[in-house]
Amino acid sequence: MYKINEIFETIQGEASYTGVPSIFLRLQGCPVGCAWCDTKQTWDINPTYRISLDKTVEKKADSQWWAEATPEQILAMFKQRGYLAKHVVITGGEPCMFDLVPVCELLHEAGYSTQIETSGTFEIKVPEQTWVTVSPKINMRGGYDVLASAMQRADEIKHPVAMQKHVEELELLFEQTGVKPKLVYLQPISQKTSATKLAIDTCMKKNWRLSVQVHKYIGIN
Numbered sequence: 695m696y697k698i699n700e701i702f703e704t705i706q707g708e709a710s711y712t713g714v715p716s717i718f719l720r721l722q723g724c725p726v727g728c729a730w731c732d733t734k735q736t737w738d739i740n741p742t743y744r745i746s747l748d749k750t751v752e753k754k755a756d757s758q759w760w761a762e763a764t765p766e767q768i769l770a771m772f773k774q775r776g777y778l779a780k781h782v783v784i785t786g787g788e789p790c791m792f793d794l795v796p797v798c799e800l801l802h803e804a805g806y807s808t809q810i811e812t813s814g815t816f817e818i819k820v821p822e823q824t825w826v827t828v829s830p831k832i833n834m835r836g837g838y839d840v841l842a843s844a845m846q847r848a849d850e851i852k853h854p855v856a857m858q859k860h861v862e863e864l865e866l867l868f869e870q871t872g873v874k875p876k877l878v879y880l881q882p883i884s885q886k887t888s889a890t891k892l893a894i895d896t897c898m899k900k901n902w903r904l905s906v907q908v909h910k911y912i913g914i915n
């Protein structure tokens with residue numbers, strides 16, 4: 695059973711899959727504690743806020759209500775809602791608190807591609823075909839280390855930046871884990887002008903890529 699905060703269809707706005715119609719499956723639960731987290735409603739799994747899967751997909755605003763569902767129930771819900779996207783982004787919260795193999799395998803059998811977005815602080819359990827986005831959360835309040843195994847499994851690294859120290863932390867992580875990532879995206883935190891300038895300048899210097907959270911600029915989820 696997976697704990698689900700919300701399910702919705704939109705356009706992926708970040709990193710390599712930017713622009714791809716996607717179904718977002720947001721799981722509940724995260725102990726990592728990033729100060730600037732924009733999905734704090736997913737942190738706690740409070741039994742008081744448990745609801746049915748039907749109610750979860752009808753949510754119109756961020757909230758800490760969550761539901762439990764099996765992979766089969768999740769797939770049935772995609773069909774019931776009439777979603778047309780064939781790419782599924784599993785995010786959170788921290789989705790790797792769950793074994794994601796069963797849901798990803800079922801989705802692949804049904805013709806979907808899958809992607810996960812993780813902080814890299816939990817072991818990644820997904821099939822080989824799943825696209826793995828690691829957004830390494832370094833030195834956050836929860837005290838979790840970014841795992842070398844997560845960095846090695848990543849198909850892309852997506853790193854939020856606002857200050858030079860965020861770039862330096864990322865470079866140190868590459869050194870410590872011995873990982874030479876295939877794709878590195880820098881993402882300015884909260885669309886701040888100074889963060890955007892830092893990200894652009896650093897991408898130009900290092901031949902990394904810029905990810906600007908397109909959905910926030912065009913006003914969609």
Ligand code: SF4
Pocket residue numbers: 724725726727728730731732733734736786787788813831
């Ligand atoms: S890992 Fe993600 S969900 Fe968890 S606190 Fe950090 S930004 Fe928020």
